[in-house]
Amino acid sequence: MKQRTVEHPPLNPFLIGGLMLAFVALMFDFRSSAPLLSGSVHEACQGAVNEEVRLSREQLAQFLTVPERDSRERVSQIVGEPYCQLQSLQVRAGVAAERQVYPLAFDPQTRLVILYEGNEYAGYRFSYQ
Template identity: 55%
Template sequence: MSDLESDSPIFKFLLLGGLFLVMLALLVDGRRPGSWNSWLSNSLASTPASSETCQGEVHQEVVLSREKLAAFLTVSEREPKVRVQDILQQPYCQLPTLEVRANVVAERAVYPLAFDPHTWLIVLYEGEEYAGYQFRFQQGEGKT
């Protein structure tokens, strides 16, 4: 058999040490959204970035029902913007534009959920195409 048998204490120590180092690296990796380091930096941020506040007119009465959300989730990316707007109607507000890809300006529309007002559906448009969505969870501050 080899010098490092599976029952030797050195082998077990090396295996345990390697496993510990891998777990530590995964916890500290700030590039991963769910990592400890990214959670810590997000929890230390006291105020939302100015690019994440509503711009222009705010329509206080706008909320998104479960039915409209379900219909919206059937729309494929890159379908016409008007198809999404027909389902969702007028947004609560617009977030500032941003560049998701090089030289492509993206618009973002906000829709608070009727059944969870602290959760926003943010819809992304690139030109006249629907480009995706994300949910944003507000921390008890409600609509801004």
């Protein structure tokens, strides 16, 4: 009786490299870098800071009904003066965007950041501490 042998194909170097990379990635603690990835790191205010500003639940609820591209004036009527301004940035090519910060009265660890492009409301995000 003849013994049957099974030949295994050689391992692909790309497969081995991919497995090693996956192993290293599993060993890395992504929780420590999560604020960097999500944009939730508190950025430094530019200029004056108004310590008395806090956004109420009612103001936040009313603000969330405002559609994007509405007037900056309408948003300002709802939220009032900002706590502070963040450094301007460029979200779209050739368009400077201003960002204003409003801490939430009911959650001091959370700030609402409102984005304006010129005289238009362009969006928002929450920043968590």
